[in-house]
Each structure stands twice: as structure tokens, then as C-alpha cells.
Amino acid sequence: MxxxxxxxxxxxxxxxxxxxxxxxxxxxxxxxxxxxxIPSYIPQLQGYAICLIDRVGHQTPNKELADQAASIEMLLDSLAWMKNGHHIQSPDNLKMLLNYFCRSSWSGGVGIDELTTSDCNDFDKLITELQNVDPNVSDTYNGWGNLAARVLDHWDNLWDCDFAYDALIYMLRKEHPQKYMIPLEACLLVKDLEKQYLLEQANLM
Incomplete structure (x- = not known):
């Protein structure tokens, strides 16, 4: 010892x-x-966290960037799992993701001139869905982080919609990071999401 x-x-x-x-x-x-x-009860989430921990243990060039990329990949897998029929009603833990990514080009995020045709199509689809809930939502692009924040602001009406999780997935996949995410933080966040999901399922029984 x-x-x-x-x-x-x-x-x-x-x-x-x-x-x-x-x-x-x-x-x-x-x-x-x-x-x-690591998550305690859901095998898929456990597997994602263990895979991240194993990858962090390897020494690689630009280790900090490699760890950041691995953390984001683990969170993307976890959000995809949630989107696939494992929705949660509380946005509190999901809002923690906003702390790690830029909100708009003014804060260092992806500018409109950097968007591909595919990006524009993804953005337009999400805005259309969001405007079905709140017609006052602007259709002007001002960052993937801002789009995710707007979706989370309307989470009470969107939590059971697949496209709401797409907004978070796009932020992680397309937006510039605002600060370094320690792999431990990513694991603990997914562990908290697991707790939230299981608590909500228990309350539904």
C-alpha cells in the first residue's frame, strides 16, 4: 500500500x-x-467510463488534447444512449456541459462563415423544432453553445424529444471548447446523469 x-x-x-x-x-x-x-448500474455507461479511464492511462503526444478528445467522445456516447429512449426530465446536470463550450463566435466559438452545408441543415432543422415550442426563437445562427442553451431553457417541453439531445451532441461535436475538461469531470457527470435517470424511472413506477 x-x-x-x-x-x-x-x-x-x-x-x-x-x-x-x-x-x-x-x-x-x-x-x-x-x-x-464510474456509473454503478447501467452497463453501457459503465463501459464508456471504463474505456475513458483506460485511454487516459496511456502516455501520448499532446496528452491534454488527447484526454479532452476522449472525454468528449465518452460524453457523446452517453448522450447518444440517452437519446435512444433514455430521456431525462431534469436539465440540471446537462446544463453543466455549457460550462465547457463557447456560446458564440464573440466568445471564441464557431462563426457562421465556418459552417458547412451540413452544419446549416442541422441548425435549420433544430431551429424549426425549437420554434414549434417557442415561435419567438430567432432563426439567426449565433453559436452551437447558444443553441444548446436555448434548448435547455425549454427543457420542460423538450426533454422527451430526440432532437433536444441532438442540440447537445452538436455542441460537443461542432463547437470550440471553452476550457479543458478533466476526464474525471466527464466520468462524474455521466455518473450524475445515471443517478438522475434511475431516480426519475423509480418515481415513474
């Missing part, structure tokens, strides 16, 4: 009891750490 690891008195007592029972203390510590970080 790492001698630099500082444990509280209760944790030390638990490890003593484990040793008395012939258990491997490091196994318990490893399991406890993983349970705090």
Missing part, C-alpha cells in the same frame, strides 16, 4: 477488519475508488 496515502481513522479500521478476514485490502480500495467515479 502507498505509504503516502492518508486515510481517516474509520477507513483504517475498516482495512484492519478486512485484513482480519483475510481479504485483499488493495482490492477493496480499487473497487471503492471505481465505484465513486
Amino acid at each position: 502507498n505509504k503516502n496515502l492518508i486515510l481517516g481513522l474509520q477507513a483504517k479500521n475498516v482495512l484492519k477488519m478486512i485484513k482480519q478476514l483475510g481479504g485483499q485490502r488493495l482490492d477493496y480500495i480499487n473497487d471503492a475508488i471505481l465505484k465513486e467515479v
